Amino acid sequence: MEPSKEYLFEYKGVYFVTNTSLEYVASLEDFEIRDSDIFLATYPKSGTVWTQNILSLIIHEGHRNGTENMETMDRIPWLEYNLKNMDYANLPLPRVFATHLPYYLVPRDLRKKRACVIYVSRNPKDVMVSYYHFSKYITTVEEITDFNLLMERFLAGKVVAGSWLDHVSGWYSHAEDFNILFLTYEEMKKDLRSAVLKICNFIGKKLSEAEVDSVVRQATFENMKKDPRANYENLPDDMAAKDKGSFLRKGTVGDWKNIMTVAQSERFDQVLKEKMKTLPIKFIWDINDEM
Numbered sequence: 001m002e003p004s005k006e007y008l009f010e011y012k013g014v015y016f017v018t019n020t021s022l023e024y025v026a027s028l029e030d031f032e033i034r035d036s037d038i039f040l041a042t043y044p045k046s047g048t049v050w051t052q053n054i055l056s057l058i059i060h061e062g063h064r065n066g067t068e069n070m071e072t073m074d075r076i077p078w079l080e081y082n083l084k085n086m087d088y089a090n091l092p093l094p095r096v097f098a099t100h101l102p103y104y105l106v107p108r109d110l111r112k113k114r115a116c117v118i119y120v121s122r123n124p125k126d127v128m129v130s131y132y133h134f135s136k137y138i139t140t141v142e143e144i145t146d147f148n149l150l151m152e153r154f155l156a157g158k159v160v161a162g163s164w165l166d167h168v169s170g171w172y173s174h175a176e177d178f179n180i181l182f183l184t185y186e187e188m189k190k191d192l193r194s195a196v197l198k199i200c201n202f203i204g205k206k207l208s209e210a211e212v213d214s215v216v217r218q219a220t221f222e223n224m225k226k227d228p229r230a231n232y233e234n235l236p237d238d239m240a241a242k243d244k245g246s247f248l249r250k251g252t253v254g255d256w257k258n259i260m261t262v263a264q265s266e267r268f269d270q271v272l273k274e275k276m277k278t279l280p281i282k283f284i285w286d287i288n289d290e291m
Contacts, residue, residue, distance in 0.1 A: 122185035125256035254286035
């Protein structure tokens with residue numbers, strides 16, 4: 001049941017991939033925040049890369065008009081996984097970071113309402129199914145071919161970033177500590193333009209109608225999947241098994257129905273749905289539900 005130490009280590013109740021270190025993660029509480037910083041916080045497989053790309057298109061005109069070849073991953077690096085040893089202190093402003101950290105492990109200064117935090121959540125059945133496929137493709141994550149085993153680990157929080165419920169409920173219940181905008185993957189799928197305008201308004205970026213149109217057009221999942229700057233296709237070979245899929249797979253709502261059996265879905269509901277009632281958001285489980 002326990003995850004392999006070869007792939008994950010635990011720090012303060014959260015699991016991390018071993019391409020970072022416990023010491024580095026612990027040091028992030030003292031990470032120096034600038035007021036202009038923007039943090040994109042998510043539980044894994046909740047639309048992080050999609051929102052990274054949206055932010056990149058909003059902030060960087062060059063990305064929007066196609067003149068920059070810089071990859072999203074370089075423009076919006078991961079806070080806890082500094083894979084390229086970038087000098088985070090001297091990145092051009094505004095600095096934008098992606099993170100899967102729970103609210104209590106982020107830099108202390110963030111909890112003084114300094115900087116902007118955008119938190120994106122997604123219905124947990126789709127998150128889990130996406131993680132299942134992701135584990136086959138990303139070699140730094142343990143591949144679990146038995147879906148039942150993966151589901152039990154997911155429900156027990158023995159996967160990257162720990163418990164989905166703890167992550168989401170932690171950020172929502174401590175919202176007053178942060179300058180934060182909450183979005184859901186499903187609302188972004190339903191009305192991408194509204195989500196783009198909410199983000200622009202939140203981070204104080206004024207775009208013309210034509211620029212907003214351009215962001216929305218380029219940020220659709222289909223267009224993003226074709227854009228090498230946005231689709232993570234250039235991950236090093238030692239990180240990705242490129243014969244087993246792609247980083248961006250389907251980007252849909254309700255894909256869990258294609259893999260979970262009725263018994264698995266009921267088991268999932270038994271463990272999570274009751275606890276989810278305390279969350280201040282209603283999750284959409286299928287593309288046809290109130291979308």
